[in-house]
Amino acid sequence: MEKLAIIDMGSNSIRFVVMQIADNQSYSLLYQEKEAIRLGHGLSQTGVISEEGMQRALTCLHVYKHIMEVMDIHECRAVATAAVRNASNGEAFLKRINAETGITMNVITGEREAYLGYLGVINTIALKDFLIFDLGGASVEMTLVRDGEAVHSLxxxxxxxxxxxxxxxxxxxxxxxxxxxxxxxxxKMAAVPWIEDIQLPIVGIGGTARNFAKMDQRATNYELSKLHNYIMPLEHFENLYHEITTRTSANRKKIAGLSSERSDLIVAGAAVIKTIFDMTGSPE
Known part of the structure; x- marks a missing residue:
């Protein structure tokens, strides 16, 4: 039996999971947690990760390091995405993380991030032709899949x-x-001409996509809590989009299923998803 820790530090949140890998290579989840650290806050204006954002991330990473020590975990795969990728002080921040916590964290490219998302989808969702979007805090990765193969990615x-x-x-x-x-x-999405009018299902990865699924489940009294592989028709998305973009901030927070920590970001996230629906002509 082998235990593996995985850390994914994004522009909005940081995720920590511990997997147990059996001798036959099957795996099971032992532990997980996620925190909203808003690492990308202010990045578009300043070009740097703020000291407050770094401190929020380091607080979590110290906790994760302690958990790894308690659980006797010796292998950790830790990656950082768009915020660190785009920040002028990103490399210095990774060195600081290693010096203060002992965790070695690597930046992955947008292309690599898109490919890892593709691997997750193609191995867990029974579709052959579809479009993946992975919407994060500072980037969206797009992958067009035909007959199970990734043919375009950006x-x-x-x-x-x-x-x-x-x-x-x-x-x-x-x-x-x-x-x-x-x-x-x-x-910005005009840089992805190969999604125009493809009329294929779109598969969403990330907190915004999951939150839309959760809101739709609450709106339709869906009986299961599982979000993975949940199918939401375009009409349902359009209804939620209208609610989100016409309510006041206070009333928006009252939408059933909308995460309190994401209520301020959901309008921007909704705009990206609506644009993808509009460009692709996708049904769900």
């Missing part, structure tokens, strides 16, 4: 945290702000 530098900061959609954005946001997202 990372676009827009995310729920950076878009929220740029367009101020965390509060009560008016129709003009929403229109500006949508126009900007569409312009």
């Amino acid at each position: 990372s676009v530098p827009i995310g729920a945290v950076t878009l929220t900061e740029k367009f101020g959609t965390q509060g009560n954005p008016d129709s003009e702000a929403i229109a500006s946001l949508m126009k900007f997202v569409r312009k």
